[in-house]
Amino acid sequence: MTDPAVAPALRPLEGLGGRAIWIVESLGRFGSFLGQAAAAMVTPPFKLWPLLGRIHYIGFRSLLIILLTGSFTGMVLGLQIFLTLSRFGSEAFLGPAVALSLIRELGPVLAALMVTGRAGSALTAELGIMRITEQIDALTVMALSPMRYLVAPSILAGVITFPLMTALFDVVGIFGGYLVGVELLGLSEGTYFGEMQTFVDLADVMTGFWKSISFGVLVTWVCTYKGFHVARGAEGVAQATTQAVVLSSVLILVWDYFLGTVLP
Amino acid sequence: MIRVKGLRKSFGRQAVLNGVDLEVPDGSITIIIGRSGGGKSVFLKHLIGLLRPDSGSIEVGGVDLARLRGRALDEVRRRYGVVFQSGALFDSMSCRDNVAFPLREKLRLSRADIAARVERALDQVGLAGVGDKYPEEVSGGMRKRVAIARALVTEPEIVFFDEPTTGLDPVLVNTIHRLILELHRRLHFTAVMVSHEIPEIFEIADRVGMLHEGRIVELGPPADIQGSSNPIVQQFIRGEPEARA
Numbered sequence: 001m002t003d004p005a006v007a008p009a010l011r012p013l014e015g016l017g018g019r020a021i022w023i024v025e026s027l028g029r030f031g032s033f034l035g036q037a038a039a040a041m042v043t044p045p046f047k048l049w050p051l052l053g054r055i056h057y058i059g060f061r062s063l064l065i066i067l068l069t070g071s072f073t074g075m076v077l078g079l080q081i082f083l084t085l086s087r088f089g090s091e092a093f094l095g096p097a098v099a100l101s102l103i104r105e106l107g108p109v110l111a112a113l114m115v116t117g118r119a120g121s122a123l124t125a126e127l128g129i130m131r132i133t134e135q136i137d138a139l140t141v142m143a144l145s146p147m148r149y150l151v152a153p154s155i156l157a158g159v160i161t162f163p164l165m166t167a168l169f170d171v172v173g174i175f176g177g178y179l180v181g182v183e184l185l186g187l188s189e190g191t192y193f194g195e196m197q198t199f200v201d202l203a204d205v206m207t208g209f210w211k212s213i214s215f216g217v218l219v220t221w222v223c224t225y226k227g228f229h230v231a232r233g234a235e236g237v238a239q240a241t242t243q244a245v246v247l248s249s250v251l252i253l254v255w256d257y258f259l260g261t262v263l264p
Numbered sequence: 265m266i267r268v269k270g271l272r273k274s275f276g277r278q279a280v281l282n283g284v285d286l287e288v289p290d291g292s293i294t295i296i297i298g299r300s301g302g303g304k305s306v307f308l309k310h311l312i313g314l315l316r317p318d319s320g321s322i323e324v325g326g327v328d329l330a331r332l333r334g335r336a337l338d339e340v341r342r343r344y345g346v347v348f349q350s351g352a353l354f355d356s357m358s359c360r361d362n363v364a365f366p367l368r369e370k371l372r373l374s375r376a377d378i379a380a381r382v383e384r385a386l387d388q389v390g391l392a393g394v395g396d397k398y399p400e401e402v403s404g405g406m407r408k409r410v411a412i413a414r415a416l417v418t419e420p421e422i423v424f425f426d427e428p429t430t431g432l433d434p435v436l437v438n439t440i441h442r443l444i445l446e447l448h449r450r451l452h453f454t455a456v457m458v459s460h461e462i463p464e465i466f467e468i469a470d471r472v473g474m475l476h477e478g479r480i481v482e483l484g485p486p487a488d489i490q491g492s493s494n495p496i497v498q499q500f501i502r503g504e505p506e507a508r509a
Contacts, residue, residue, distance in 0.1 A: 008452035134348045134349070134352035135355070137314055137352065138353075138354075140313075141312045141313070142365075218500075232409070
């Protein structure tokens with residue numbers, strides 16, 4: 001709100017300062033939210049059932065979409081990379097090219113984007129509805145921490161399920177590439193898998209692993225934060241859900257670039 | 265005893281509470297009335313520690329709630345039961361699990377003890393036999409009664425009711441009020457209720473406080489409030505429309 005005591009010429013500056021303070025405050029709240037969730041994760045009492053429920057919700061129920069997108073991503077990669085390599089007479093490298101693309105980049109990123117769309121949005125909407133129907137307040141006044149019951153299990157489930165979802169995505173993707181490269185385009189099976197063993201090493205697998213863990217934290221952190229701080233009823237829930245999916249997706253891509261420059 | 269002194273709260277530049285003073289004697293039913301948007305629910309949220317005041321104190325059993333955080337605040341809340349305006353039942357749980365939840369999570373009781381206390385609580389609110397239903401499968405009145413059972417199942421010393429009869433028909437309003445009175449006589453808790461059910465609340469209240477423009481402008485037994493010479497109180501009780509300027 002504009003302060004009437006401020007000279008008109010300085011009002012744009014006042015607005016800019018107000019915006020800057022708001023951004024710093026929001027970032028502080030965002031960071032402190034993760035800190036509180038981390039504290040709830042490492043201090044007793046530990047809540048096993050909510051954690052298992054979240055693993056089922058985020059992981060198990062995303063299996064179909066992961067299998068579907070993973071296999072088609074692998075098939076598209078197999079086709080496009082085969083066509084490109086065949087121009088240079090290097091079709092033999094199809095296996096490692098598909099595997100490295102999936103394991104280092106596409107597996108973690110696409111699996112995270114898929115889980116964000118399916119489970120992340122639902123997580124925000126669920127917490128948002130709990131907020132506007134006072135269920136989160138009910139937990140608080142029962143002297144039970146919503147962080148411990150709702151947020152910490154979701155983030156922990158993200159850390160556990162995202163690498164597993166990514167591994168599954170990579171495996172079905174590699175077999176998708178196999179289906180196109182070997183079964184349809186005639187590359188030998190031995191060449192496809194043999195070259196893969198030569199070129200893909202543990203460092204590549206670990207790169208994908210660390211990325212998927214960090215995406216698991218990022219997505220569940222953003223989605224629970226947005227749901228937890230919903231205001232203004234049903235419209236607020238809709239807005240928070242959209243923001244959560246958009247912000248998570250952008251952060252996945254930005255963070256992927258930064259990790260790509262740091263990890264071997 | 266709950267003792268509120270000089271409670272002030274503003275949201276931005278809008279002052280909602282302007283120095284509320286109130287004493288709630290142990291074992292009494294104190295009902296706060298006032299116009300919609302007058303700060304009743306904000307006041308109640310301060311009493312249950314969901315909002316922190318800008319200034320003033322809220323003493324519960326000699327401890328100032330406004331200065332407490334974390335575990336210390338939770339220790340005070342363990343003595344509370346709260347019935348929210350919407351009921352705030354967990355919609356992923358059956359009515360029985362909703363009532364059992366605070367027992368499972370807050371007290372170290374055997375499964376048999378929990379089951380017995382839950383059935384007793386549901387029976388007390390007249391809902392024996394509907395424990396397996398989910399909140400969305402029962403009527404609004406039943407949901408309120410499940411919420412009351414959940415609030416009382418841990419046998420709290422102080423119970424807060426945030427407009428527990430909002431959205432119910434007159435018959436259900438009286439049923440819920442009678443239920444609260446009956447449970448109060450049986451369990452002897454201190455009750456603080458926010459409501460604008462006039463005149464029904466006069467039948468169950470020990471004391472009524474009128475919150476207007478962020479202050480308690482009148483406080484006393486129902487008869488005193490009904491006979492008050494304060495025009496603001498009389499206008500509210502009679503439901504008279506505001507005079508146009």
